[in-house]
Structures are given as structure tokens and as C-alpha cells.
Amino acid sequence: MLQGDFQPKKPTRKQLIKLSIFGLIGLVPLTALVFFFMFLFSAWLGKPMAVFGYDEGPTQPIAFPHTRHVQELGLDCTFCHRNVTKGAAATIPPVGLCMTCHKVVGEGLPEVEKLQAIYDSGKPIDWVRVHRVPDHVHFNHQAHILFFSQRDAIAPSQVCATCHGDVGGMVKVKQARYLKMADCVNCHRDNGAPTDCVTCHY
Numbered sequence: 001m002l003q004g005d006f007q008p009k010k011p012t013r014k015q016l017i018k019l020s021i022f023g024l025i026g027l028v029p030l031t032a033l034v035f036f037f038m039f040l041f042s043a044w045l046g047k048p049m050a051v052f053g054y055d056e057g058p059t060q061p062i063a064f065p066h067t068r069h070v071q072e073l074g075l076d077c078t079f080c081h082r083n084v085t086k087g088a089a090a091t092i093p094p095v096g097l098c099m100t101c102h103k104v105v106g107e108g109l110p111e112v113e114k115l116q117a118i119y120d121s122g123k124p125i126d127w128v129r130v131h132r133v134p135d136h137v138h139f140n141h142q143a144h145i146l147f148f149s150q151r152d153a154i155a156p157s158q159v160c161a162t163c164h165g166d167v168g169g170m171v172k173v174k175q176a177r178y179l180k181m182a183d184c185v186n187c188h189r190d191n192g193a194p195t196d197c198v199t200c201h202y
């Protein structure tokens with residue numbers, strides 16, 4: 001065959017249109033299939049809803065319901081997360097604080113009995129962290145809580161929802177906001193807070 005002798009047949013306009021329509025129709029089941037396998041994969045990892053951007057939050061060693069303690073008993077966030085207005089970490093309360101009530105309250109409830117057994121063993125509870133920034137980032141609760149509670153004249157515990165959502169309404173705590181770098185920096189820019197790298201990085 002001589003060079004340039006072979007001319008591929010150019011598809012007609014009609015054929016092109018047909019081709020793209022079939023292509024599009026084919027895309028639908030393909031997308032569905034991809035989603036299906038993502039769903040299977042994340043279900044296998046134990047988080048079926050993660051595909052849709054909803055993560056359930058980790059299972060804790062004791063099923064501690066914020067709902068009961070915040071909504072029903074009316075405890076303030078700072079009653080348990082005592083360091084939140086005083087330092088970088090909000091802190092999780094020690095078992096001893098729980099026991100001021102649970103030496104008697106909730107007798108016979110299985111999760112409270114677990115709590116009492118841990119207290120008797122003298123060991124701390126290994127709560128699973130829900131929020132965590134990487135080691136090269138520093139975050140400081142105190143600065144954020146004081147800034148927004150003063151600016152908006154609200155109680156410190158009313159600031160939490162900005163970043164954590166309605167924890168008082170959660171049976172199981174899950175992350176409600178991205179809190180990735182872009183999210184942090186955008187809020188800093190909007191509120192006149194520093195955005196230079198050393199503010200957040202060591």
C-alpha cells in the first residue's frame with residue numbers, strides 16, 4: 001500500500017450524533033456501577049454512608065449520648081470540656097467527673113455499668129478521637145471561643161456549633177464541618193484573622 005493511499009471513511013454527521021447518544025446512554029449504567037462498587041467498598045470498610053459524604057462517627061467504648069446530658073439534663077458544654085476557654089485543647093472529662101452522678105444515677109443501664117466497671121478498674125476510658133488536625137498544624141480553642149463569644153455577646157458554649165454542628169443533638173458525635181486548610185483560611189480571611197502560614201504551621 002502506498003503512503004497516504006488509505007483514507008479512513010469519515011463518519012457522517014448523523015452517525016456522529018448516534019454515536020454520542022449511545023455514548024451518553026452507556027454513561028448512565030457505568031456511573032451507577034461505579035457508585036455501586038464505591039458503596040460496596042465503603043460498606044466493607046464499615047461506613048456505607050461515607051460515599052454520600054455522611055460519615056457516621058466512630059463507635060465509642062461507652063455509648064455516651066450527648067443528647068441525654070445536654071438536651072435533657074441541660075449540662076453546659078464547658079461543664080465537661082473544661083479547658084475549652086483556657087487553652088488549646090477542649091479536653092474530655094476524666095471518669096471521676098462522670099462518677100459524681102453515676103455512682104448512683106443510671107444503675108442497671110448496661111452502658112452505665114460498663115462505666116462503673118472501668119472506674120473500679122482505675123483505668124481511663126480510651127475515647128476515639130473524632131476531630132484531629134495533623135501534627136504539623138496547631139489549633140487553639142481558647143482563641144476561637146473568646147473571639148466569637150465576645151464579638152457576638154454569646155456564651156462560650158454557643159460558639160461550638162460553628163465548627164462542630166449541633167453536638168447536643170447527637171447520640172453519637174460525628175464531624176459536621178470539613179475543617180481542612182481551605183475552610184480554616186477562608187474563615188480567617190472573612191474575620192480579619194491572620195492567614196500567614198506560621199499562624200497554623202510549626
Ligand code: HEC
Nearest residue numbers: 064069075076077080127128129130131160164167168173
Ligand atoms: C457530661 C459531659 C459532657 C457534656 C455536657 C458535653 N460533652 Fe462533649 N464529650 C463528652 C465525652 C465523654 C466525649 C467523648 C465521647 C464521644 O465522642 O462521644 C465528648 C466528645 C465531644 C466531641 C468530639 C471530640 C473529638 O473526639 O473530636 C465534641 C466536638 C464535643 N464533645 C462537643 C460538645 C459540645 C459542643 C457540648 C455542648 C453542646 C458538649 N460536648 C457537652 C462529654 C460531654
Ligand code: HEC
Nearest residue numbers: 062063064065068069093097098101105106109111112115
Ligand atoms: C450531672 C450528672 C451527670 C454527669 C456528670 C454524667 N451523667 Fe451520664 N447520665 C446522667 C443521667 C441523669 C442519665 C439518665 C439516667 C437514666 O436514664 O436512668 C445519664 C445517662 C448516661 C448513660 C446511659 C444512656 C442510656 O440511655 O443508656 C451513659 C452511658 C452515661 N450517662 C455516661 C456518662 C459519662 C461517660 C459521663 C462522663 C463523661 C456522664 N455520663 C456524666 C447524669 C450524668
Ligand code: HEC
Nearest residue numbers: 077081084089090091131132133139144156157159160163
Ligand atoms: C473554629 C472551630 C472550632 C470551634 C469554634 C470549636 N472547636 Fe472543638 N475542635 C476544632 C478542631 C479543629 C478540633 C481538632 C483539634 C486538634 O486536633 O487538635 C477540635 C477538637 C475538639 C475536641 C477534641 C479534642 C480536644 O481539644 O479536646 C473537643 C472535645 C472539642 N473540640 C470541643 C469543643 C467545644 C466544647 C467547643 C465550644 C465551647 C468547641 N470545640 C469549639 C474546632 C473547633
Ligand code: HEC
Nearest residue numbers: 137138139140143147162179183184187188191193199200
Ligand atoms: C469560624 C471561623 C474560623 C474557623 C473555621 C477557624 N478559625 Fe482560626 N481563628 C478565627 C479567628 C476569628 C481568629 C482570631 C482570634 C483572635 O484574634 O483572637 C482565629 C485565630 C486562630 C489562631 C491564632 C490563635 C492565637 O493563639 O492567636 C490559630 C492558630 C488558628 N485560628 C487556627 C485555626 C485552624 C488550624 C483552623 C482549622 C482547623 C481554624 N483556625 C479555623 C476564626 C476561625
Ligand code: HEC
Nearest residue numbers: 133134137179180181182184185188194195196197199200
Ligand atoms: C488558618 C490555618 C492555616 C493557615 C493560615 C495555613 N494552613 Fe496549611 N494547613 C492547615 C490545616 C488545618 C491543614 C491540614 C488539613 C489539610 O490537609 O487541609 C493544613 C495542611 C497543609 C499542608 C499539607 C497538605 C497535605 O496534603 O497534607 C501544607 C503543605 C500546608 N498546609 C501549607 C501551608 C502554607 C504554605 C501556608 C501559607 C501560605 C498555610 N499552609 C497556611 C491550616 C492552615
